[in-house]
Amino acid sequence: MLPEIKLSVRTLVEYVFQSGSIDNRFRTSTTLTEGTKAHKAIQSTYQETDQKEVFLKTEIKYEKIKFLIEGRCDGLLFRDDKIVIDEIKSTSKDLSGIEEETYPVHWAQAKVYAYMYAKDHEQNEMSVQLTYIHAVTEEQKTFQQHFIFQELEQFVNELVKQYVPYASLMQIHRLRRDDSIKNLSFPFETYREGQRKLAGAIYKTISEEKNIFANAPTGIGKTISTIFPTVKAIGEGKLERMFYLTAKTITRQTAEEAFSQMKNKGLCMSAVTITAKDKVCFKEETLCQKEYCEFANGYYDRINAAVLDIFSHKTYINRQTIEEYARKHMICPFEFSLDLAFVADAIICDYNYIFDPKVSLKRFFDEHKRQSALLIDEAHNLVDRAREMFSADLQKSNFLTLKREYKETELHDSVHMLNKYFIDMKKKSSEKGYLVWKEIDADLISMLEEFVRNAEIELLQPTKSADQTTLLDTYFAAMGFVRISKLYDERYVTYVETEKNDIHLKMFCLDPSHLLQQIRKKFRTTVYFSATLLPLQYFLDMLGGTSEDYTISIPSPFAKEQTEVFLQPLSTRYHDRDHTKRQIIDMLSKLLRERSGNYLIFFPSYHYMKNVYEDFTAIDPEIRTIIQTNRLDENEREQFLQEFKEDNTETLIGFAVLGGIFSEGVDLKGNRLNGVIVVGVGLPQLCLERNIINEYFQTTGKNGYDYAYTFPGMNKVLQAGGRLIRSETDTGVIVLVDDRYLTQKYRGLLPAEWRGFTRI
Structure with missing residues (x-):
């Protein structure tokens, strides 16, 4: 039985005929809408016997591969003794600049439709028409050519011949991939406690085409526990691809490491990381015009060779690999990553490539999404991110x-x-x-x-x-x-x-749940996971959960004795901060002198952090300190973390901000981190937007203040505290500084292993 490859007419002709340069000069954004209107305007002039949006398909066997090619032609016209395929193209360009052979790809698309119709209806000859229409003025320009069936057949066979090297490479890859997945074992010798349960739940969810909200503690190995069962589902034909969505660069790296670990166990699977254009651009200015950028100039002339080259030699394609091959083939690294993502088995990228209406990956059509899974890492971040995207x-x-x-x-x-x-x-x-x-x-x-x-x-x-x-x-x-x-x-x-x-x-x-739900419906499965998806009902409400979705909460695999939790019951409310600042400093000095090591202290704002930092360093200058500054770049962030060394001979305390880049996604194992101090309960700053959210949810029958302030704030606290225990051998101290933790409400929002705190 021959392997089958299904592809659209447009995919086939664009692969063979794409040429030219990337040119992101301004183009009218109304062209698409106006273009649709223009198409309909022309189709409305068709005669009664004519047909529009005609679905066509055919099979072509070539070099032991069966190609299933399908598409819709804009118009099928019957004129006297002629049958005409009409291909309509809208444009915002001046039609006087368009000649008959200006766009070979348009002729190619129409000729494939003509071949498909002629073959299916045993026609010896066909006419092909290109109709160009200006999207705004509706001015038209028409070209027509006539072909006998043998010419069309020869043309289509030549197209397929040129597509075969790429198709064969993809086919060989899929066979190797599926074979490697069958033999793939979990990449670690043993599962951590709770890991097997989480992985099993993800696999069951994908198999049943459901969605799941998973709260799994920090350090359990959530990334591999979600990716591994998804890989297995791909190998069994339940999925075609996965999207691993992250909010931050550090969690992207964790996903890349998971694929690397599985590669070492024999997995052959393509995984591509998409990096933001401004970060990956080779030029000083991100200006995608052929006159300025040599990597944009002639991009489409070289992209096919680049794709064949990289997929012939690499499977795990991160930023470094993309940049290497982009320089080799002189192509734009960002556009290259998007082209690679379209055919990859796994795509690691930011949330916005799926959810943001402005930048989502438009080239992934609904039929691609129906065979894809979304794995949403640190899903607690999606609430506020979605609010902003929408x-x-x-x-x-x-x-x-x-x-x-x-x-x-x-x-x-x-x-x-x-x-x-x-x-x-x-x-x-x-x-x-x-x-x-x-x-x-x-x-x-x-x-x-x-x-x-x-x-x-x-x-x-x-x-x-x-x-x-x-x-x-x-x-x-x-x-x-x-x-x-x-x-x-x-x-x-x-x-x-x-x-x-x-x-x-x-x-x-105010409430992004409905829009998030509409987007996720297009995918086979969505997995929301985080160490702080608590309270679970809040996140179900905010992320579009339904009664049909699965939920799972994995208890912490770590012993309670690994963490000593202390409470300093002071007021950290805005108007009390100056009065209690000295008590926080005294507590810090005492803690750091009694227990040497590496510490992180988190504050609810930069201003509060800076105030305490300045007084602490003046009172206790012997203790080594570092402080998070606003708008750190990736190198500065890495330098900050590198100070937390396993073998530090002197005590170090890093001052950081709750909800900032160091309060989640940071993995300081062993003696790299010995304690975490959290000042406050993480409440967002009082502001108009939060107050509007409060009022809105109050009218829906929920506790508006909790939805606007309490739950988002405590999520930051749990994330910060989660930096401490990352493995079975880690130990350390957590100090919570705020008298509100003595109340039933806030104490109830703490993890069970923190609630038995000792007052100091």
Whole structure:
């Protein structure tokens, strides 16, 4: 039986005919919408006997592979004695620049459709028509060619021949992959306590096409416990691929290590890491234009060879590997990673590539998603990240700047109206400094749509010498606002807030659960996992959980005796911080002199941390200290962590911020970390947004304050404390500093092994 490869007509022709350069110059964002309208406009002129959106498929056997090729042609026209395949292409470019042979890929697509129809209906000849239509003006330009069946057959066979090397490589890889998975054992000698249970639950969830929320303690080995059963499911044909989603770079590295460990056990599986464009770009400025960037120039002429090369030699493709092969083939490393991800078995990337409406991976169609699993690491982070991804904001200052810069243009009227709108909002909100409303403002959306249209006219003028940075940024912000307005429902509010000399307008997603649920429905399985998915009902509510979803909580595998937990019952409330600061410093000095080692102390804000740090170093200068500064880059972050050495001969204490880069995803095993001090209960700073969230959930019958403040705050505390015990041999001290831990409510939110704390 021949192996089968299913592919679309578009995939086939684009693989063979793609050429040219990456050019991310401004293009109108309305083209897609207008293009759909343009397609329908042409199809509405078809005769009664004509057909539109005709599904076609065929089988072609070539070099011991059966290709199943399918697609939809835009139009099937019957003209006298001719049968015509009509391929419609919308464009925002001037049609005068399009000649008959400008786009060979378009002819190729139409000719494949013609071959499929002719073969299926035993036609000896076919006509092929390309219809170009301007997306805005609806001006049309048409080209037509005539072919006998043998010409079409020869053309399609040649296409398949050129696709075969890639198809064969992928087919050989799949056979090796599935064979290696069958023989793959768990990459460690033994399972940690709870690991087998977690892995089994994930496998069962995938097999049954369900979703699961898994709370598993820090140090259990959650990453390998979720990836390993998913790999097994791929080998058994239950899945085609997995997406491993992370919020931070450090957790991405943990996933890469898991694949590396399985590779050492014989796994042959392709895994690609997507790194943000600005981090991986080879040039000083991220400007994707062929005149500026040699890696963008001719990208599509070289990409096929690069893909064949890297997949012939590598399976685990991280940032370093992508950069190596990108330089070798002179191609853009970011676009390369996206092309590799499209055919990889596993994709390791940030949440936004799946959930963010602005940057999600559009090339993965729904049929790909239905055979994919989402593994969402540190899923507690997705609540606030999703809120931001599904929200949109605007600043008045940008429109005022544009009003001054574009006085003699059509753009001026629209920015003037928007600037005036902000002024009116400022007047209405003057009493409180803010204004909140629930309904979508249709007038505002109309004004923004008008601004977008006028901004596009300006941005499409390549000869304009003025700096268009503000216009471009404001254009994308307005587009984002219009896009989010289509998602707006009862889970949203809009608010205006006065900020010094500016006015901030935001369409704010209060409850992202519904939108997250809509996205995950497209995938076979979604696995949410974290060490702090507590309280579980809160995360079920916020992440779109349903009564059909599985839940699992794995108890800590570590002995209670590994951790000594102390409580210093002081008030760390904002107005008490100056009064209790000296007591915290005295406690620190006493602890560090009695128990030498490496310590981390976490504070609820930079200002509070800095205050205590300055006084502590003045009072006790002999103890070595380091402090987290704002906006650390990756190198500075690594330097901070490298100070926590296994064999430090002097005591070290690192001052850090709750919820920051050092409070989660940091793995300091053994004597690299001997104690964690957490100051406060982690409550987010009082602000308008949190108060709006509070009020919203209060109206839904929940405890609004807990949903806005308590639960997100305690999650930070649990994450920070979780840095301490990472293995069966780790021991150490946790000190909680706040009198609220004496109350039943806050004590009940602590892990069971922390509740027996000793007061100091």
